[in-house]
Amino acid sequence: MNSTVNKENVTDNLKVRNKAFFQAMIEGVSQEMERDESVFYMGQDVGKMGGVFQSTVGLHQKFGSERIIDTPISETGMMGMALGAAAEGMRPIAELMFVDFMGVCFDQIMNEIAKVHYMSGGAVKQPLVITASMGGGFSDAAQHSQCLHSLFAHVPGLKVVAPSNPHDAKGLMISAIRDDNPVVYLFHKGILGLPIIGFIDADIDNNVPEESYAIPFGEARIVREGTDVTIVGLSQTVQKAALAADLLSVQGISAEVIDPRTLVPLDTDAIVKSVAKTGRLIVVDEDYLNYGLTGELSALIAENLDKVKLKSSIKRLGVAGVSIPFSRPLEQAAIPQVDDIVAAAKEAMTSTIL
Amino acid sequence: MKEVTDKKRWMYETMVLIREYEDFLAMAYFEDKLPPKIQKGLAFDIGAGPIPGEMHLSAGQEPAAVGVCAHLTKEDSVWGSHRSHHFAIAKGIDLDRMTAEIYGKVTGLCRGKGGHMHLFDPAVHYACTGIVGGGIPHACGAALAAKMRGENSVAIAEFGDGAANEGSFHESLNYASLWKLPVIFVCQDNNYGISVAKADSTSVKSNVVRAAGYDMPGISVDENDPFAMYEAMGEAIARARRGEGPTLIEMKVFRYYGHFQGDPETYRPKGEIEVLKEQDPIPKAATRLIEEGILTAEQVKEITSKAQERVMQAFSFAKESAYPEASEAFQHVFAD
Numbered sequence: 001m002n003s004t005v006n007k008e009n010v011t012d013n014l015k016v017r018n019k020a021f022f023q024a025m026i027e028g029v030s031q032e033m034e035r036d037e038s039v040f041y042m043g044q045d046v047g048k049m050g051g052v053f054q055s056t057v058g059l060h061q062k063f064g065s066e067r068i069i070d071t072p073i074s075e076t077g078m079m080g081m082a083l084g085a086a087a088e089g090m091r092p093i094a095e096l097m098f099v100d101f102m103g104v105c106f107d108q109i110m111n112e113i114a115k116v117h118y119m120s121g122g123a124v125k126q127p128l129v130i131t132a133s134m135g136g137g138f139s140d141a142a143q144h145s146q147c148l149h150s151l152f153a154h155v156p157g158l159k160v161v162a163p164s165n166p167h168d169a170k171g172l173m174i175s176a177i178r179d180d181n182p183v184v185y186l187f188h189k190g191i192l193g194l195p196i197i198g199f200i201d202a203d204i205d206n207n208v209p210e211e212s213y214a215i216p217f218g219e220a221r222i223v224r225e226g227t228d229v230t231i232v233g234l235s236q237t238v239q240k241a242a243l244a245a246d247l248l249s250v251q252g253i254s255a256e257v258i259d260p261r262t263l264v265p266l267d268t269d270a271i272v273k274s275v276a277k278t279g280r281l282i283v284v285d286e287d288y289l290n291y292g293l294t295g296e297l298s299a300l301i302a303e304n305l306d307k308v309k310l311k312s313s314i315k316r317l318g319v320a321g322v323s324i325p326f327s328r329p330l331e332q333a334a335i336p337q338v339d340d341i342v343a344a345a346k347e348a349m350t351s352t353i354l
Numbered sequence: 355m356k357e358v359t360d361k362k363r364w365m366y367e368t369m370v371l372i373r374e375y376e377d378f379l380a381m382a383y384f385e386d387k388l389p390p391k392i393q394k395g396l397a398f399d400i401g402a403g404p405i406p407g408e409m410h411l412s413a414g415q416e417p418a419a420v421g422v423c424a425h426l427t428k429e430d431s432v433w434g435s436h437r438s439h440h441f442a443i444a445k446g447i448d449l450d451r452m453t454a455e456i457y458g459k460v461t462g463l464c465r466g467k468g469g470h471m472h473l474f475d476p477a478v479h480y481a482c483t484g485i486v487g488g489g490i491p492h493a494c495g496a497a498l499a500a501k502m503r504g505e506n507s508v509a510i511a512e513f514g515d516g517a518a519n520e521g522s523f524h525e526s527l528n529y530a531s532l533w534k535l536p537v538i539f540v541c542q543d544n545n546y547g548i549s550v551a552k553a554d555s556t557s558v559k560s561n562v563v564r565a566a567g568y569d570m571p572g573i574s575v576d577e578n579d580p581f582a583m584y585e586a587m588g589e590a591i592a593r594a595r596r597g598e599g600p601t602l603i604e605m606k607v608f609r610y611y612g613h614f615q616g617d618p619e620t621y622r623p624k625g626e627i628e629v630l631k632e633q634d635p636i637p638k639a640a641t642r643l644i645e646e647g648i649l650t651a652e653q654v655k656e657i658t659s660k661a662q663e664r665v666m667q668a669f670s671f672a673k674e675s676a677y678p679e680a681s682e683a684f685q686h687v688f689a690d
Contacts, residue, residue: 087495111483119467120472
């Protein structure tokens, strides 16, 4: 009898519950809304439609118009209301649809939401989540394809989260909602698993347990273990890096892929430790190359050369000083692809330093 | 009747306290800022002295603050702007800690991190922001929170006429009307957005007409009079508490000082201040309350000296307080 029970438990623990990224994210929101009635969700088309990118499918049916709130196309007002509601003890989630639209409401994010806790000397908390889709790859051109995580990460007072896989999507959403600080949670359109947009799936972790679980911020995930070269990505570029690592391993190059998962706070130890092991670093980012994540991580290694002995110069892949173009071949060229990562890794393996 | 009498007396006392505070601060601000301590060629140094930074004073706008706040409970919230000392005081903010904040002291409301444009006192639900129009949607958010929780509290967005040209104003009015939020928009027309006169910046003569565009009542208070504001606000707040939604009130007020202290005010017509001083709402209110038998001339004097005493106490508290340790600059970015 006992052995049967044990067997069932083992089976349960091993049971893989595959979910798409968007479903995992919604499940996280839904479980938190059930747990805490101060949580509510507002944004454009998040109600009956369930979100332009299906980010809230089923939530309106479950929680109604009082807690899943369709807003007018008035992002400044929405972000400002999130601040006011959070200051009065609610836990709002405000969805921006496209991260590109932060341009119309960035004052509320940068000058108000990010600064309230600091300016008030800790007297006023801002337990709110700003969510937005990001990323290109499906010819939506310059105003609907950007990854702007570094802009948020640049401003003190915002935590920045960008999961790469369904498992993390749920656990990080739950942590974001429970956090007493403003959290910017970005989901890349090209990993959501939507039926209307192509997506990359390197099978990093599609297992989404049904029970609620929170993944702490500031803890990187080692996606692929390796010894020759460290590849750090974020969000969709983690998926691309994992595919690149698989290709590289066939060619005899052992790549370690690291997903920081959160930019603020950043798990610097995991990155330094990995580069100390491999001696080579490639940072691959879909945000702009200049003054962003790739530069930040390069500086991190430069500041830790007492712990790290580099075997080749650092390679940075990003959107290099251009807006995202519309035409397919142009967009493919502007955004780092799997082949670019493979080429950069091979170059790192053959180059030497002075 | 007694309640009305008490309210009127409170409004007068509070106006006097605000005026005494602002007039004293107007002078204290220049301590160690004027020659000979400063560099040659500078008229004064904004960053010098015990009260560093810009200073925006609200003297002449007291009637708006007391007329509104006389209706509020502690749970009702006020969301102000860069020129909001009058509302802070009328809402019952801790005056000692407010003053310490203005001096950048560790005993300040924000431990010296906010300064006079960023005062937060959650105990009385008061906050203000230095971005013009920035606080208007915050009031809507507080009102939304109250509505979602089934509470009876209201939120006040108070701002100047310049803010009514910001997108945040228009978005907030649409939201508030659409969702019937318990919020009151209090626009104080002091005729200037920094240096530019309202007629040169605003397409409408009165912002009240903009209320119609958002299907909400608009009330114009044409006289800088606390009792007129109190009456207008009474209707607006009752409507909000009944769940019928927002109201926009615009009140004519005076800006007795420049946009900031030290503003040479070259844009202001000669003699304007003198004309506005002749219409000073505080002596006018005193005359009226004496006529109504609510105050005696003796009591009016007492109120002033009491206010002066309170102001001195607050400034002494601030001056005697310690500065924060330098290490505090790196604290409070995030809540634990």
